[in-house]
Amino acid sequence: MSQQEVIERLPAHLRAFVARQDHARSYSAEDHAVWRFTLQQLVKALRDTAHPVYLEGLRRTGIDLERIPDIDDINRHMQTLGWSAVVVDGFIPPAVFMEFQARRVLPIALGMRSLQHILYTPAPDIVHEAAGHAPFLVDVDYAEYLQAFGAVGMKAISTAADHAVYAAIRHLSIVKEDPQASAQQIASAQAALDRALAANDNRSEAALLSRLHWWTVEYGLVGECDDYKLFGAGLLSSLGECVSCLDDSQVRKHPLSVEAVNTPYDITARQPQLFVAQNCKHLSQVLEVFADGMAYRQGGLRALRKALDSAAVCTARYSSGLQVSGRFVEVQTDALDNPIYLRCEGPTQLAYADHELPGHGIDHHAAGFGSPVGRVKGLSRCLSEYCVDELKALGIEAGKQVSLEFLSGITVRGQLLRIWRENGRNILFSLADCRVRGMRGESLFEPAWGAFDMAVGERIDAVWGGAADRSRFDVFPQPSAEHAPCADGRETKRQLDTLYQRIRCIREQAAACDSAELARLEQQLKAYPDAWLAQLELLQLSTGALAQRLREALRDSASRLGGDTALLITMGLAELAGEGDSAVQGTSAG
Structure with a gap:
């Protein structure tokens, strides 16, 4: 499979982050010499200390020790493993990286570390991605773990502060890799990163999950604390740290548990501690423990508050299955802290099963969206569970005036225009000439504002970061206009x-x-x-x-x-x- 074929299979919001590898022009003869030297030294250093899969994986994923690999050749080998690869320009947003991974696509940095940065590269490069990550995809259990991590990572709620840290790291990596950069430029970029880190409490789901990724996928060990092998890509692509990490007197080894997310890391320094997983099953178990505490599995008020705190586009799923994606700015609750009303500001999308409802995209809900949550008085079941005939018996049918009073005290009165049903459930009522009043009688919606779309569901059972239908509501930041410096043309x-x-x-x-x-x-x-x-x-x-x-x-x-x-x-x-x-x-x- 060629890189073009892989790209054509990707959704547009991911294609925007894909670079192109012109193998004959992307790399100099010196680049190939640096690759050859680095890979020969790595294989020598790792022959006895890396997980046995490593050397087999290099061969089976088309990683040639003599020259920088061609992405088309890597794809020909990886398609037999059920994976593919694309090249990207250095650091990409974590959510983008995770979605690639969830789709069984390995993002590989296009750049090649310079002669001056053989031991330490300030930016992701093709050595780290191709010779560090790719080899372990031949292990079915590990490949499944990597895909599962991507699927969990796609759901993580991030914050504006998280993105600021990412942008600062990307900028610093580009400046450090630029041979023309001055000491003042590097110091300024480092100071910008320090400010971004200081302004971020690093407690968002995305930030904590990035730590788990770091201590497993990037810098993980496998075995026992006193008898381990290397498998993290950061170790496998580091001529220095793949040896220095073996010094147990200098680098502490801890058994892996979910507590690893409480250990921050510094991408510019040697790791003072590492975590040891027993095997791939252990990795998956720790990931599941973390995922069980995330908003997309917890739902409820705590999950919604994470969305509020993020100030970013998130998705809340009603118990009917309706998905509301937008920037949540208000959650009203009853005396028991049960959510009773949600409100988004700005572009909002309504979807079901990750597909946007026709006519309910961000153009229609450009100013926002609000709706009650909960059970209607006098009904023994959630309103979503009633069939059409049962609703008619209650006087709820299209073309008629309806009055819905929720147990919370919120009331909705107007002419019912349409009932949206999916998979045998009512998920959305559209009403004209509608008034919505809060539990204290305050106005939540007025007829002059247009049609009122009321979400149906008695609870919020999941909340996650990003939009439900990403193909119709792209909330990823635009690819950075700043690129790694080109090869020196002197x-x-x-x-x-x-x-x-x-x-x-x-x-x-x-x-x-x-x-x-x-x-x-x-x-x-x-x-x-x-x-x-x-x-x-x-x-x-x-x-x-x-x-x-x-x-x-x-x-x-x-x-x-x-x-x-x-x-x-x-x-x-x-x-x-x-x-x-x-x-x-x-x-x-x-």
């Missing part, structure tokens, strides 16, 4: 990339190397003293005196450049020399 960069490409071509020819050509490449690389990875790639093809000169040049570069670069050079030399595991310590990486 002439010196292009010339160096030509050398990377020539080295790759020689290696891929799988023939005896022309020593004179290799020597010419060595001389040309001297114009780029910091191009240690190109030197390392050339060293892999060299022998004799040339190989010795390149090793000495690399050791000099390590001494001169220091820091993470020295560590990476040491890792590369150790790999070629067969010196066993490299000493990677204490570096966080995404």
Whole structure:
């Protein structure tokens, strides 16, 4: 299946977040060299510490260690697993990510970490997504957990403060990845994130669920606290943390429980603790415990208050099945805190079974919506449960004046125009010349305001974030106009990339190397003293005196450049020399 075919199957509100991978143009020869180095080092480091599914998963999902994968090739492999993939531009809104996941579509960041960010990338990249997340989809139980997590995540109620944090994280990641960004720009972006975090209490359903996602999908361990394997994508794509996390004296290990949602995380630092799940069934059990406490399973006043507090579009489902999607601004209650009247402001949608009712979209209810909740006096059952003949016997039929007095004291009087029925239930009454009075006689609706649409149902049994019919009421924020910086187009960069490409071509020819050509490449690389990875790639093809000169040049570069670069050079030399595991310590990486 091609990326175009996958895109065409997505609803419009998700297609807006899909990027396009032009494999021949999206990545430079240096990008492919960075991928090759990173994957070779990861596989070496994880051979004995990752869950056994990891290495099998790399093969079965089409992840080639030699070059950045083509999304079409990944899809050809993943369709045998019942999944597909799309490329996206860095961080996307969490609700969007969750819906992709619920649809068994893996979002894969288009970008590739730069040479300067091999150990730590400030933004999602194709290493993290393709080589971190994709391999475990071959495990049926884990794939089902991931899909279930997406389905739960789609229902989570988020806040404007949550979105502000997301936007600040995305901006910071783009600034940090930009080689032209100044220290002042990075500091300003970090300060903006700090302000967004300080203004967010991080207690919304979406914020808490993101923690569970972090401590399982991203940074999870499996097994026992004293005998575990790595399976979180953040660990599997981090050359530093996949090793440093094994130090139990520095990184505490806790058995996974729903209490993990009370542990915040910092995406820019090494994790001081990790959580260990026994197996995929355990993961699913913890997710279910969390979901059982969410508004979409609880319903009632507590759930509605979450919607009120969010100040975002949410959906409330009446016991009849009618779904009301809008920004809830008022919930009236009786003396026992039972909801008796709901009100939304601004565009509101009425739906059933996640499909908008004809004529009841946000254009019709542009100014808002309000309706009673509860049982009508004198009726032994909910009004939704009466058949048409029973309603007629009560004097409730289209074309007649009706007077409905609820047990709460709210009254609705007007001419009944239509009864909407779905699946044998009454879900909506439309009335003309209608007056609605509250339990103290206050006006809730007047005839001059137009037709009154009254939701039918004696209770609110579910509340969740977002709209019921997302194809007709798109409440996702628009894709950010800010994009990750393009590859450096300076002439010196292009010339160096030509050398990377020539080295790759020689290696891929799988023939005896022309020593004179290799020597010419060595001389040309001297114009780029910091191009240690190109030197390392050339060293892999060299022998004799040339190989010795390149090793000495690399050791000099390590001494001169220091820091993470020295560590990476040491890792590369150790790999070629067969010196066993490299000493990677204490570096966080995404």
